Amino acid sequence: MERRLAAVLAADVAGYSRLMGADEEGTLARLKALRKTLVDPTIAAHRGRIVKTTGDGMLVEFASAVDATRGAVEIQRGMAEQNAAVLQNQRMELRIGIHVGDIMIDENDIFGDGVNIAARLEGIAEPGGICISSSAHDLVRGRVEVEFVDFGEQRLKNIDRPVRVYQLNLVPKAVTVAEAPRPTLVPLDKPSLAVLSFTNMTGDPDQDYLGDGIAEDIITMLSRSWWLLVIARNSSFTYKGRAVDVKQIRRELGVRYVLEGSVRRNGNRVRITTQLIDAETGSHLWA
Numbered sequence: 001m002e003r004r005l006a007a008v009l010a011a012d013v014a015g016y017s018r019l020m021g022a023d024e025e026g027t028l029a030r031l032k033a034l035r036k037t038l039v040d041p042t043i044a045a046h047r048g049r050i051v052k053t054t055g056d057g058m059l060v061e062f063a064s065a066v067d068a069t070r071g072a073v074e075i076q077r078g079m080a081e082q083n084a085a086v087l088q089n090q091r092m093e094l095r096i097g098i099h100v101g102d103i104m105i106d107e108n109d110i111f112g113d114g115v116n117i118a119a120r121l122e123g124i125a126e127p128g129g130i131c132i133s134s135s136a137h138d139l140v141r142g143r144v145e146v147e148f149v150d151f152g153e154q155r156l157k158n159i160d161r162p163v164r165v166y167q168l169n170l171v172p173k174a175v176t177v178a179e180a181p182r183p184t185l186v187p188l189d190k191p192s193l194a195v196l197s198f199t200n201m202t203g204d205p206d207q208d209y210l211g212d213g214i215a216e217d218i219i220t221m222l223s224r225s226w227w228l229l230v231i232a233r234n235s236s237f238t239y240k241g242r243a244v245d246v247k248q249i250r251r252e253l254g255v256r257y258v259l260e261g262s263v264r265r266n267g268n269r270v271r272i273t274t275q276l277i278d279a280e281t282g283s284h285l286w287a
Contacts, residue, residue: 002105007068007136008118009048011039011075011096012057012234014127015220018213019092030092031056038078039094046071051110059118061110065100065139069168072096072130073146076170080128089217095232097121099133099163117163120156123234124165126223134164146170155254157235192229192255194279195219197240198272199262211263212237214272218259231255250279257285 013019019027043050043060046067051059062068076094083091099121101114117133125131132140137148147169153162195218198211216233223230231253239249246258261274276286 003102003112004105005100006103006110006114007062007065007098007100007139008103008110008114009060009062009068009072009096009098010057010115010118010122011060011072011094012054012122014093014095014233015213015216016056017209018216019090021209021213022090027092034079034082034092038082039075042071042074042078046074051108057122059110059115061103065098065136066143068098069130069132069136069140069144072098073144073168073170076128076130080170083128093127095122095125095127096130097123097125097132098130098136100135100139101133113159117156117159120159120235121163121165123232124154124156125167125232127220128170130168130170132166132168134166137164137166157238157252190227190229191257192231193222193257193259194231194236194249194253194255195222196249196258196260197237198260198274201262202265204265207263207265210265210270211261212240214261214263229255246277246279246282255279 013031016027040050046062047064048060048062048067048071051061060068062071076096079092079094083093097118097120099114099118101117102112103114104111121131121133131151141148149167149169151165151167154165156163195215197215200208200211202210215237219230219233219236222228235253249255249258256279258277258279259274260277261272264271274287275284277283278285
């Protein structure tokens with residue numbers, strides 16, 4: 001099996017289940033148009049190869065970390081321009097992770113830690129944001145005109161060693177310091193939270209999108225708080241439908257708090273319950 005060093009970019013749409021639940025056909029049409037007019041042409045212009053797409057996500061290989069990062073910045077800034085006139089709850093926003101590492105090639109697919117780390121970095125990126133590893137940062141520093149926020153070493157799910165993470169500050173130069181949003185990523189001594197998919201208690205599996213959509217809305221809103229680290233949907237939703245102790249979630253995701261809940265429907269009314277749990281002790285703090 002062939003191996004090589006590559007820059008791997010992983011991306012997905014934040015809040016995709018919620019968008020699909022609200023307007024399935026419209027969301028698919030918007031995603032298709034977005035790829036055709038912005039994402040795919042930008043990747044090609046920066047010499048990237050789209051390895052595969054998975055519904056709302058994609059995996060891209062670049063020979064250069066600089067090309068990968070410049071392409072990601074161009075895509076996110078283009079997305080921000082398109083979203084400027086769109087209501088917040090209707091915006092289509094990407095999360096992007098980039099890592100440089102050794103990969104294995106099997107036919108046209110790629111595998112290995114280089115791919116896994118890029119996917120985990122995408123999972124902790126904020127909607128509209130980019131997270132890169134230190135291996136990528138060392139190669140692009142001074143070559144890409146953005147600021148980097150050092151997030152320190154992070155424990156990423158199923159990665160056996162800590163990874164130093166940097167978030168890219170994509171605030172346009174025209175925005176003043178007073179107007180610029182604070183970075184979402186925060187030091188490790190700040191509170192951290194995993195929001196689990198809300199359990200569907202309606203008895204109808206077709207209503208699963210309600211619990212997913214509510215949890216995604218909470219993740220999106222809370223992730224804009226500069227003082228709070230909110231684990232991305234791709235990581236927290238892996239526990240959907242599983243009976244997992246919160247202490248296990250704490251060990252695997254490195255969070256202090258877990259928010260869980262359920263959704264019940266009674267005729268035209270929907271009842272939502274939530275519980276905030278201290279993952280270190282397992283005690284309920286609020287319900």
